[in-house]
């Protein structure tokens with residue numbers, strides 16, 4: 001069923017309250033907030049017990065973000081977690097469950113009127129549920145029948161490419177490896193994932209320039225750097241444990257430059273959550289320089305810095321690392337040639353930052369011998385994200401700041417195993433080397449035609465090229481851009497199926513028939529007929545570690561993701577597959593042995609991963625080897641972004657609040673920004689509010705423009721905020737209605753979730 005007003009699903013909790021943004025991150029309020037959440041979700045026992053195992057050597061990997069753990073000797077013995085990690089655990093460890101009774105009480109139409117917040121709040125999914133064509137309610141179904149249903153739906157397709165197999169970044173290495181093997185044996189590379197909407201630009205730009213689409217630094221490099229530039233990231237909320245490393249960096253005398261259209265609390269002051277003596281006072285100030293760019297002004301800003309650097313180098317040749325460039329890089333002359341033709345004044349205007357501040361930033365760069373550049377969604381979710389990242393690499397190469405201690409690239413990943421899923425082959429364009437190894441290890445021929453990205457998946461569903469959507473985790477209809485279009489695409493499908501822990505919007509905006517298969521969470525014990533199993537994940541720094549839950553499963557009829565994927569594969573592929581799916585599903589060591597055969601760097605996987613702290617995957621760029629097509633690090637020549645919008649309009653970004661994990665809304669308190677009680681708000685600069693004749697908290701209508709089409713989001717309250725003039729912000733996923741499917745990067749296909757042209761008008 002198609003509901004026009006899809007925004008209904010984000011209804012606010014209570015009255016909007018606005019306070020000035022906080023000046024210090026973490027400290028006591030964070031601990032208090034965690035305590036409350038554990039109490040609320042789990043009635044203490046389940047939550048507190050499991051919190052002690054979080055990120056411990058013998059514990060489980062935090063299901064929240066992908067920030068690396070310290071080496072075992074440096075870990076806190078009680079708790080290696082942050083406020084938002086704790087919220088993620090409390091959310092998963094919820095004591096409530098929903099099953100047959102719940103689904104017979106609520107029809108699909110009832111559920112469509114509920115917010116996603118409400119849906120997830122009902123508790124953990126506890127038994128497989130089936131929605132037959134035309135039915136009003138989901139009904140219980142056995143695991144066996146559920147697997148058979150999927151097999152029928154898949155096997156009746158004329159072409160395997162008519163099915164789409166999405167993955168969210170929480171799936172373990174073992175589940176992901178089995179899933180991609182199943183999908184490729186079924187006959188397609190249609191393996192889009194959340195990466196396609198996240199760090200895809202990073203993968204594209206870094207693979208080409210440094211030869212590896214991942215960070216080149218390890219956790220302990222951060223404290224050793226002279227200068228850390230952080231672009232488009234809000235670590236205080238989205239990677240809180242990063243602040244601990246930033247504090248160490250400061251204590252060692254390093255400098256931090258934060259580049260962001262709004263000042264984020266995490267950079268201003270920090271109090272360590274596990275050091276109560278730090279809870280009083282103003283905390284450690286982190287940023288030395290804050291550059292308030294225009295949205296997407298980063299490319300111009302870096303170019304402007306590079307121009308000044310080049311000028312300075314003419315007076316002092318030691319500013320560039322000539323030896324490194326000579327030995328390790330290609331493309332220097334073309335790059336310098338372009339730089340000499342740049343119009344500095346124009347770059348300054350495009351960036352939105354003053355000339356004096358650009359000069360100051362350049363001075364920091366000149367004086368630093370070791371530089372790290374970190375970035376996240378404020379850089380990747382643009383049509384030109386790849387080029388901005390190429391400029392980051394240009395800067396690092398000029399300074400010889402890669403492949404040495406305390407220097408390099410630091411794209412900060414999102415989902416806790418999004419990087420591992422890619423390593424395991426969740427990739428619509430997996431390289432030939434991976435596919436060839438897979439062929440060999442399993443004696444079959446994997447398809448070679450590229451599959452669809454997340455955005456292309458929607459296009460294929462709309463054009464009926466695809467008819468089945470299967471999701472291993474995630475909440476695709478709220479994560480993808482253009483909510484109304486995605487919901488229509490899902491409704492058009494013949495069959496939709498999700499493997500999930502909690503009920504969400506993607507389960508009730510369904511195809512003709514639909515299935516929900518409930519799985520164990522990472523906090524829970526996974527015991528098969530041969531004993532307890534563990535899984536593995538990979539963090540941002542490329543470290544692989546084991547993870548083992550310690551809570552009893554919340555319901556008896558749950559299966560692990562691995563068991564579900566193996567069950568689906570065995571039933572769908574039947575004797576067309578020679579994989580021992582049943583043995584895989586009870587003994588994960590067998591899966592890991594196969595991973596070892598297929599993917600470089602996993603030799604002795606089963607043994608190595610049991611060592612305290614796990615092991616690092618090979619990272620040639622870290623060691624000074626650049627394995628791209630030139631065998632050298634590459635300077636790039638980029639095209640200026642300079643995107644124009646119509647006069648009187650604004651550039652809108654979508655961002656996360658402090659109280660959510662992607663589409664999961666934990667609560668309504670964006671504590672650091674001082675905004676609580678309501679998420680239907682638009683953050684706007686005071687002067688813009690005044691110049692447009694709006695009042696504080698007045699309700700306005702937002703209209704977005706792309707390719708001649710308008711999209712609307714009405715009745716959002718104006719909140720004055722120190723954001724760059726001409727820029728506005730709303731929360732993700734509420735704002736997704738405004739993002740045209742076609743508003744995406746050419747190269748990576750990543751939706752431009754941080755650059756939407758809008759006008760804002762009074763509501764009546």
Ligand SMILES: Nc1nc2c(c(=O)[nH]1)N[C@H]1C(S)=C(S)[C@@H](COP(=O)(O)OP(=O)(O)OC[C@H]3O[C@@H](n4cnc5c(=O)[nH]c(N)nc54)[C@H](O)[C@@H]3O)O[C@H]1N2
Nearest residue numbers: 065084232233234238295296376377378414415656661662
């Ligand atoms: N608690 C919690 N943790 C999370 C998540 C979560 O939702 N909740 N999500 C996880 C995931 S999947 C991811 S990918 C990461 C996301 O982590 P972030 O990338 O930090 O997430 P966003 O809220 O999207 O924030 C982007 C930041 O970029 C800034 N920004 C926007 N546009 C621009 C621009 O054009 N230039 C610059 N320089 N800055 C800009 C915004 O002001 C904001 O500070 O976090 C992960 N961790």
Ligand SMILES: Nc1nc2c(c(=O)[nH]1)N[C@H]1C(S)=C(S)[C@@H](COP(=O)(O)OP(=O)(O)OC[C@H]3O[C@@H](n4cnc5c(=O)[nH]c(N)nc54)[C@H](O)[C@@H]3O)O[C@H]1N2
Nearest residue numbers: 168194198473474475479499500502504654662663732753
């Ligand atoms: N406008 C806008 N859109 C964005 C973004 C943005 O910044 N702005 N960010 C993008 C980014 S960076 C990302 S990564 C995507 C995120 O996209 P997704 O990964 O698709 O979304 P999530 O909200 O993380 O998925 C939440 C759901 O995952 C399920 N889940 C949770 N834990 C588990 C588990 O252990 N196993 C299984 N099987 N299921 C589980 C639960 O049912 C939960 O409802 O969204 C993207 N969309």
Ligand SMILES: [Mo]
Nearest residue numbers: 198199414415
């Ligand atoms: Mo992400």
